[in-house]
Amino acid sequence: MATTTMTMARALNEGMRRAMERDPKVLLMGEDIGKLGGVFRVTDGLQKDFGDDRVIDAPLAESAIVGTAVGLAMRGYRTAIEIQFDGFVYPAFDQIVSQVAKLHKRSKGVYTMGLVIRLPYQGGIGAVEHHSESPEAYFVHTAGLRVVTPSTPHDAYWMIQESIAHDDPVIFCEPKSRYWDKGEVDLDDPGPGLFDAVVRRPGTDVTVVAYGSMVKTALRAAEAAAAEGTSLEVIDLRGLSPFDTDVMAASLERTGRLLVVQEAPPYASVGSEIVATLTERCFYSLRAPALRVAAYHVPYPASRIEDVFRPSVERVLDGVDRLMEYDQ
């Protein structure tokens, strides 16, 4: 078994390299992704190796980046787009929801919209305005799109390849605060499927569902809770559209308590949908109302105070306490 240690940024780079080697129709497009290798260096060296016909430095126009990728898809190309930061995806929103999401349907399956929109998202890096957002719910809400988010280098390596190979458009949310975290990557075995949830830490008292950056936060909380005698089962969601209801339900049927942790604000969010879906499915297993630990209904704040906005280990533990109190 060939395993190697690398950062998530490197794993994404290696994954895209594999995808481009495998399929000559795979292109990369984005702002500053060529010579510079992207502002996060995720595409470092790829233009040098694959040429500027395949690794395309785009003019600074997000809507046209997505719009031209649609046209390329109509000609059989698979473009993995890099949107430089989450907050810059909105100029392309119309192309994504009106065109990317609908053209397979409108053409009765003739067009394959096999493109990937990579979105460095979530906060926690002390950035300035528009660089730390969590827009995933907009895309989860839109039929015709799929949304995934890795939390480890191994998943980043495999999920980017699987997303590029997928015939549906995939919004690929990359937790930028985890780009530099290192982890083991198994280069032979992808493991679970693209949309499968994974139990990262087994437990018995509370099911904690997290995704992207919050998986690490949830695991730290589980560590702390264990010291106090509470056992958290941490699930890494990975797929947001669709999400893996079976893995979450199996866990919830054992624990009876559900906590969803996300960086996005709570209202009409991925967490809301998980709570609704699992309440419906596991109503008689619940020992407490399902809770969300999320951001607040405010624009992403000045990053000097982002640690209050983003769920912390303490807030996760507070949520756990609230769930456990229902038994007393």
Next chain:
Amino acid sequence: MADELVQLLSPEGQRVDHPDYECSLDDTAILGLYRDMVIVRRICNEATALQRQGQLALWAPVQGQEAAQIGSGRALAPGDFVFPSYREHGVAWTRGIPPADMLRIFRATETGGWDPQRYHCNLPTIVLGDQVPHAVGYAMGIQRDGAEEAAMVFFGDGASSQGDVMESFVWAASFMAPVVFVLQNNQWAISEPTSLQTKIPLYRRADGFGFPGVRVDGNDVLAVYEVSRRALERAREGGGPTLIEAYTYRMGAHTTSDDPTRYRVDAEVEVWRHRDPIERVKALLAREHAVRSSTFEEVAAEAEAIAQTLRADVLAMDAPPATDMFDDVYAEPHPWTEAGRAEVLAFAEEAR
């Protein structure tokens, strides 16, 4: 304006000399263009009638713009790919799309209407300007395939204000994409005149992006054909993009839901009635090529037959089964979409 406008045929049907363009078409080809325009106008009139009779949810009349669409559409080679907006019934006709298929989206039995790959013609795009970057991206694909093909994309004076159009100009110029932009300036974006969209002639915008722009008499099918042909050749040969402004007029309403009497005067419409794209070709054919009135009658009869077939086809077009909404949303089944399908089927089963 006169010196900027490429015109090869006057509104009276007289040949006009132009220093850069000359008509390459023989009388048979010109009669073919005449036939196309007559048929497209007849299809349009039938569709308007069908909408008035409650058989279509909406219709976007093309009347007045037949030359702009037939001239450019007939300049396309089979391997080229065209990206229409929602009024390009003439372009669709030149691609061989059955008229009934053009009306499916307007009868609201489908959200598309035809197989875009079969006809090399994208589906109608209703969000203004969205199709323009698609054409540029498609053209970038042509470049990567090393093919001698071009993309042609249609939009209007209203859509010319859209950011996607501006962005597409930047991209096409930077990448020398083999794309021809056809801007049909029909003077009105629903109720808004072109003067609200631009303070300079629209074709001149190309200058600012670094590629040629040309204004052609959009009611002169011979000029539109020649200008389009040259722009397409240039694109296929690696010369990069061209913006063609087809200067024309929307004789009818924006759509069947619109009332143009609220925003424009009859006198203006009358001026353009004298510039009709079909009458001038008819005059030319009768005078210069001695085409007899019986030939024109045959064309009219053919158009009438097509309209009657269209009417029958549309009336036979039923709503799809309700579960059609769940088909092809995804290339691979998505559990949330499939949950909806199961619910609709179960509900229908219970109701039986």
